[in-house]
Amino acid sequence: MILIRDTTSDLARRLTAHGSVATIGNFDGVHLGHQALLKRVIDRAEAFAGAARIAIVFEPQPKEFFEGPRAPGRIMDLREKFQAMQGFDLDCLYCLPFNRSLQQRSANDFVSDVLVKGLGLKYLVIGDDFRYGSDRAGSFSHLASYGQKALYPDGSGFGVEASETITHAGQRVSSTRIRSLFANGQLDAAAALLGRSYRKLGRVSFGRQLGRTIGAPTANIVLQKRPALTGVFCTRVRLPDSATWHAAVANIGSRPTVDKARADGAQHYYLEVHLLDWTGDLYGKMIEVEFCKKLRSEAAFDSIEQLKQQIALDIASAKAYWKQAANCYE
Known part of the structure; x- marks a missing residue:
């Protein structure tokens, strides 16, 4: 094609x-x-x-x-x-x-x-x-x-x-219905309408590298459009030229703590993925991210320190989820 x-x-x-x-x-x-x-x-x-x-x-x-x-x-x-x-x-x-x-x-x-x-x-x-x-x-x-x-x-x-x-399930399959399920964190129900688990594909770009300074380095993907799905999720990531999936946690949205309201009114959106127990360089590479479970909605924090504390909790929650689901994709 x-x-x-x-x-x-x-x-x-x-x-x-x-x-x-x-x-x-x-x-x-x-x-x-x-x-x-x-x-x-x-x-x-x-x-x-x-x-x-x-x-x-x-x-x-x-x-x-x-x-x-x-x-x-x-x-x-x-x-x-x-x-x-x-x-x-x-x-x-x-x-x-x-x-x-x-x-x-x-x-x-x-x-x-x-x-x-x-x-x-x-x-x-x-x-x-x-x-x-x-x-x-x-x-x-x-x-x-x-x-x-x-x-x-x-x-x-x-x-x-x-x-x-x-x-x-007796209702019309539509993009509008899928967005509604996304808003309610119902990923499994949305996947049934999509015919597959929900995934995003993107090229990792250079970011502000804030994640590295707070102990949670992320692979950052700039989104060209406002995403239908927002929040913090347990995810898994497939790296380039690999069939192997890696456990991860991700935030998708506008980064309200880091990116405050802009003077020009512009809004930018990102997918930020932290691979659990993995190190390596992904800059410039294409990765695929699958969304598995919603942890929380995206939120604005009063300080970077508060954000850091919440990210630590998110990582702990994701690790617990993936430990329980260790054999899910075997």
């Missing part, structure tokens, strides 16, 4: 030379509902010889564009979505930039420019709540009607299919 951002590139044109079968949406979490869409794309592509199998995502996600800091926290960034989709037989993840130009584009122009001219669409699988175009005027009925036109030289158009709603 490849990532493309421009359908006019030579690579994109070669990929879609025989058209495409696609799905489109935010795919935040690539949960069971999203997975059903991807599987349907693979199944439907069998009827269109040579057609590229494509998932289309937006960056930023539309609510992030419209609502800014008030938008829901991210379950996955683009890199994590790409990794999660690697397990499906897709040809391409197309990242469509969501900007003012796209927001103002009419529903007709969106279909014509992006789907038909850009991707040579032959068949589209969408979720039951997908809307598009200026003022969200585009709908399933609009797509179905547009697809009946003679859009290609052979007189054909494209087909459209709305995927059935996927439920779990």
Whole structure:
């Protein structure tokens, strides 16, 4: 699977030379509902010889564009979505930039420019709540009607299919529901909707190295978006080129004790991971962090000394958890 951002590139044109079968949406979490869409794309592509199998995502996600800091926290960034989709037989993840130009584009122009001219669409699988175009005027009925036109030289158009709603425990599987479970620390319930334990992927960067001065060195990952999950967690970490997981404790959020309110109003988010009973240099390396149990919510402390004391308690709690769960992953 490849990532493309421009359908006019030579690579994109070669990929879609025989058209495409696609799905489109935010795919935040690539949960069971999203997975059903991807599987349907693979199944439907069998009827269109040579057609590229494509998932289309937006960056930023539309609510992030419209609502800014008030938008829901991210379950996955683009890199994590790409990794999660690697397990499906897709040809391409197309990242469509969501900007003012796209927001103002009419529903007709969106279909014509992006789907038909850009991707040579032959068949589209969408979720039951997908809307598009200026003022969200585009709908399933609009797509179905547009697809009946003679859009290609052979007189054909494209087909459209709305995927059935996927439920779990009698409720609809959705990114919103997963965020709600995250907020309540229900990681196991969220994992059931995701189809896997929740993980974050990122490259370790140089930080302020405060952790070293208080006895808890951390591998720091700068998050590009506000995370859907925040707090302090028992985690486990997989290091580069390794199948081995290492017990750890992590904080994910805005570091309110260290990063006080900024004059410019900007907010930054981090994943800070302390590997238990491990030493080494991880700077610049890609690591994967799996969240196993919530210890507490993120909090602001009055002093670094208070923070240091709480971190010591968090590490002790994590060690107790991992001692009890020592054989969990054997």
